[in-house]
Amino acid sequence: MSARPTLRPATAGILIAILAVTVLAVDQFTKYLAITFLPPEELVPVLGDAFGLYLIRNSGAAFSFGAGFTWIFTIALAAVAIVIVVTATRVRSRAWAVVLGLLLGGVAGNLGDRLFREPGFGVGHVVDFVSTPWMWFWTTPAIYNVADCFIVTMMISIAVLVLTGRRLDGTREKRAEPDAVVAPADDAAPRD
Template sequence: MGVLLAVVDQLTKNWAVANLPELDPQPFLGEILHLTLLYNSGAAWGMGSEITPVVTGLQIAIVIGVIVFAVRSVRSLWYTLALGLILGGALGNIHDRLLRPPGPFHGAVVDFLELPHWPVFNVADMAVVAGAILVVLLGVIGLPADPAEAEDTTGADDSARADDVARADDVEHPEETR
């Protein structure tokens, strides 16, 4: 999923670079969506453009962390989908930072989708945001990353509660335990 998303992201960015004039908004869906090519050397909203190598290093570290977490802990298809979105988007933007001008760890990310009153973004950005929102929603509804661990925990809680009830019963009725 992640690799496919990174490929789609790169295909759309390559199309934008080949077909859009830089910084000249082109109407796509009326006033709702414009195609505006720009190069972002920073993180979200262009912040950190003076420390592009640090931003790139942090993105790589986050990708490694997500992969380790996914391999060790995730057995839920929903969490797999969410992390696949995050990884695919992150890989698409890391590709730009490593391989686009002006050079490795200094490359600018290609952005080209513009909504009213919102910074210009790309397919990778949409995937990262969608994946993050899905992770939060899964957490809010209480879906575990590994359903098997949730079942083990539930079973352990039930037996612990039964032990607590038995102990409480012994304290309330000590003559019956003799």
């Protein structure tokens, strides 16, 4: 079985862009729906206690961590987006193109909130609305959005790609062959 051919640079770039724009659009559309139809800070149960909708504006990172440092998260998201775009120019692997495209879409979704939502440019609050109370972080239940889902799952995917030796250029890192086990030489001649 032959290996899949690698992507041409333009094809990889187009794939990354299409996936990023798709995730960004879905993220922003679901946030629009949440803002339009959900009551603020009131749980709307969907699947009992396991899953619900709870609209909040998050000035911090995950679980509202670092709420007083919104501008730092804006800079971090912008830096990650730039790194992905620069890295995308070297991608020839389908798997890396998919992962980076979906990650870029998630990053762009939350970056858009930081840049353009209230209370102002660069310090906007991210719209979160998916509630899974069974996922706890210290004393706070998990409330997140579509962009967060893609960011977390794609970061895990990047770890898997790295651990399995898949390179950006579509090649695979060769595993080192273990040294052959050599039996110790027996100096004594065989006895009859």
